[in-house]
């Protein structure tokens with residue numbers, strides 16, 4: 001009964017829902033620290049192998065900067081919408097939260113759409129997982145980021161489903177908040193990838 | 205608080221109760237999880253030990269044919285993989301599970317269900333790895349599985365796939381343990397349990413979990429990359445297609461060296477608990493001990509290429525990493541001297557736990573000294589890949605980690621199982637293991653210096669190696685006798701009624717204030733911690749009881765659940781799909797896994813409440 005979760009919940013004023021400082025939130029921060037090491041290893045691998053293009057296409061030849069820039073803007077704006085969703089939730093505005101979360105999930109799907117299209121065009125111009133070490137590293141790095149976005153979209157949809165069915169309470173608040181932290185992290189990782197893979201790759 | 209009474213009845217009916225074996229499969233109690241970690245670790249130790257004995261029989265005489273060269277490769281690979289990933293780590297994680305929440309005055313870990321998932325991922329991941337035997341092809345590329353050797357072109361069987369996926373599965377479990385215990389130790393300490401009041405075992409757990417958090421992702425990535433190479437035709441380690449021959453080694457040892465500390469720091473913690481208790485003295489240099497743990501952890505990420513001195517990375521790289529490697533001797537030396545200073549002038553009780561703890565010091569020093577010899581890059585080129593290296597890491601991992609784990613077993617056995625291990629058998633067990641260990645591994649220094657390479661399946665006569673190998677083999681069987689006495693001791697003890705006193709050793713940390721074994725809810729009232737060595741303090745300066753930090757009342761408990769076992773099971777079945785190249789099996793079970801994870805994300809466990817009687821049973 002006296003766990004920290006409950007203390008935090010009972011201390012919250014009646015009007016505005018406090019953002020939780022419970023185990024789940026610290027747990028997610030710790031998890032994200034591990035995720036940093038995960039992406040650092042993948043990025044290191046990519047940087048080590050990105051010149052090994054063999055007879056296949058190079059990044060400079062096939063990266064489509066305008067397209068990727070649009071995808072980047074879409075993903076970044078989803079960070080804004082998820083913040084708006086969390087703020088609506090704090091005002092106990094369940095409907096507002098749901099709308100913003102829907103928009104966030106849609107933006108995530110749009111981003112994945114762009115990535116799918118990009119992978120498809122690269123595949124057609126001769127770059128696959130086994131063309132070269134560059135191909136392996138590129139698809140693995142950006143693919144794992146895409147999987148993170150996909151997982152985030154499913155997470156949002158699950159929380160939406162739950163809030164539509166049962167409304168919001170303190171525990172669900174903490175779940176939405178934790179999901180939003182994850183979502184921001186995935187966006188930040190993309191900024192790093194956009195810079196190191198696409199911008200640096202185009203410059204050569 | 206006010207919400208409890210009306211909820212109590214309804215909530216009780218929500219949470220299912222499990223009995224018998226199901227109560228173990230569904231448990232989320234950190235103490236039971238700890239027990240299962242240790243029993244599973246001992247189970248796998250039987251396999252790892254049997255492999256070692258066959259290796260020693262094969263090397264008894266020159267040109268022997270006990271096993272084929274191919275089998276020999278599988279034996280030493282599985283021996284290493286088993287002892288590191290399925291024995292050393294799980295047993296230490298088991299003690300951390302069983303003891304750390306008690307030491308910080310917590311009722312459970314931060315994420316009890318995730319804790320159960322960690323356990324089942326390790327157990328099923330280990331069984332998955334060993335099931336490769338049924339597919340006729342066990343991993344055989346050495347415990348660090350160097351690529352390109354482990355690539356399809358050179359390792360055609362399924363063994364390496366089992367290695368990649370089996371270690372991935374159990375590694376996920378370890379990573380979750382890391383997250384779980386970091387949050388537990390940082391967030392769930394009882395009032396007054398400041399960081400610099402925590403027992404050193406808890407400190408070592410905290411630092412170990414940090415190491416896990418940052419060391420496991422690189423090996424996760426490494427295993428993914430190799431899985432992609434082998435299953436989907438990627439080129440990460442295929443040198444002919446632009447892949448790198450050094451990438452595996454870099455990622456592996458960025459993980460691998462911290463891994464060495466993941467399995468030694470908890471042993472440091474154990475020794476720091478046991479020595480003050482049986483020397484009847486306060487631990488010397490508490491702050492410097494905690495500091496040394498942190499410095500070792502920090503340095504351990506900057507030394508990985510000392511495993512790659514023979515790769516020809518050049519004198520600058522080699523010198524840098526030689527220096528950082530040797531630097532680790534400084535904080536380690538501080539720890540050794542602090543233990544000696546604690547013993548100095550103490551009234552030493554030579555219990556089995558203390559004997560193991562005391563033996564740790566000289567054995568670890570020997571392993572440390574040979575470690576410094578290996579850290580000297582130019583000299584390392586001579587020792588590299590010889591039995592000298594085998595001797596070194598067995599002194600660290602057996603003389604250090606395993607001696608520490610056995611010390612912990614004798615020390616915490618009453619707290620975990622409510623029974624005392626037989627001390628007389630314990631001493632037989634200790635002396636046979638201690639003598640057997642040295643007879644087995646000390647001669648390997650010599651055979652190594654005489655030029656015997658590690659991992660050779662047999663050797664020619666006339667190199668002067670035979671006699672040292674024979675001594676090693678004799679030692680291995682003395683070790684076996686020692687471990688069989690431990691097994692006998694365990695069986696004997698389990699047949700006795702549980703009658704251990706709460707505080708058999710006159711202990712210092714909070715776990716000794718509880719009954720043996722501790723009740724399901726640990727503390728009837730969360731304690732108020734008033735200083736370092738919290739329980740000892742109350743015994744010396746208070747009335748021998750902990751001060752409560754909260755009024756007595758019903759205690760909230762998490763519900764048991766079979767979901768963690770279910771998730772682990774489908775992950776392992778998806779692993780079979782991957783190994784057998786079956787998209788249907790793999791996809792189906794991956795889907796089932798995600799369905800279950802989705803349900804877990806939505807789950808709202810209201811748990812149930814128990815009302816403790818003071819010092820007794822819960823209703």
Ligand SMILES: [Cu+2]
Nearest residue numbers: 461464510511
């Ligand atoms: Cu090392």
